[in-house]
Ligand code: ADP
């Protein structure tokens with residue numbers, strides 16, 4: 001919280017790596033975690049004479065992002081952004097400049113606020129430097145290594161308007177945007193692998209004043225860091241101004257351990273990247289048919305899916321709302337809806353999806369929807385305890401067997417002595433003749449009663465327990 005009378009202003013630049021098979025301008029694999037410098041070729045190494053060829057799939061995904069953000073898809077061009085850095089072997093980055101593929105747009109947040117989108121443009125990623133010795137930063141390092149596998153990986157940079165006014169709101173924006181990137185299939189959203197990286201522009205002002213001077217905090221790679229860095233930076237700027245100082249426009253680094261930002265480089269004037277049109281690529285103007293094809297391929301976005309599921313919950317608790325977010329985030333909402341349609345209690349379906357399914361989320365794709373429903377119905381009917389149902393789900397996820405087979409193999413016969421007693425009581429009343437014959441010593445009738453109990457409990461009763469109960473009543 002800033003002191004009374006102060007307001008922070010935040011605009012985010014989010015870079016997302018696109019989930020294409022190959023890189024942006026060459027056929028090298030776009031894959032995280034490969035042996036360094038194995039997915040490289042003359043194009044992504046920037047060797048003289050090599051020529052870029054645009055990856056059409058990257059354009060599809062950029063358009064999908066734009067459509068999901070209500071942007072206008074516009075005729076666009078590619079530019080060279082010139083600067084030197086060892087992880088960028090061409091000494092320029094191919095990016096979009098004054099004519100981006102996606103112009104304008106907005107993103108509505110769960111709290112009802114709307115954040116405007118300035119642009120979402122295509123560009124290529126750089127390689128990755130690793131600085132050894134010292135703190136892991138270039139300053140004070142003994143030596144540095146460069147991996148060019150990432151060089152030329154397609155990126156979309158999404159630039160928001162300076163519309164956010166708290167770190168919590170900025171975090172909510174980043175989370176919602178991440179959900180959209182995953183839902184469009186554009187990104188896997190894995191921040192820890194650098195699939196989504198954020199720069200936060202932060203300024204402060206006295207309420208009612210125009211925009212203050214901003215600082216840009218580079219390379220935030222978790223929602224938590226984003227929120228902490230913004231709060232720290234806004235506090236720093238307010239203290240600076242209140243102490244008679246002036247905020248300089250600069251690029252700052254976030255130190256996760258110290259919990260503070262520090263100067264990386266000062267922007268005295270706009271950096272001059274000598275942008276010029278990339279002469280080796282033609283302009284990009286997706287026609288109406290191409291745009292329509294992408295629009296038709298888009299499913300419902302997370303906000304809409306969340307609303308659909310929310311409508312099925314009856315007075316949801318805070319925990320259920322949290323579970324709802326997890327479920328939508330992981331894309332399990334269809335499974336939960338299917339369970340609710342099959343008369344599973346919505347709260348139970350949500351809880352099992354947000355916990356047990358989420359814990360093995362990479363296996364859920366192979367899960368037969370019927371198995372999820374069946375397990376939950378068994379739990380709901382009291383055939384499985386909660387603990388047993390969780391264990392069954394886990395097993396079903398791992399081995400793909402049917403829940404009933406798993407429960408039987410595990411010997412789960414969750415019929416309480418009380419309910420067995422009750423069922424046997426009902427059967428005696430329903431079959432007086434059979435009961436009399438059993439009482440008179442016809443042991444074959446025990447089999448008959450076991451069959452009846454099994455039918456009523458869908459096979460979950462323990463045969464010996466039934467016989468014991470019958471004997472006790474004889
Ligand atoms: P640059 O290319 O130098 O980073 P941009 O004009 O692309 O500059 O702006 C980057 C981001 O900074 C945008 O998200 C924008 O909303 C945000 N921004 C611009 N002015 C301010 C400000 N005064 N305070 C906070 N954010 C700002």
Ligand code: MG
Pocket residue numbers: 013199216
């Ligand atoms: Mg910037």
Ligand code: ZN
Pocket residue numbers: 023026027028039040041042043044045152
């Ligand atoms: Zn290559």
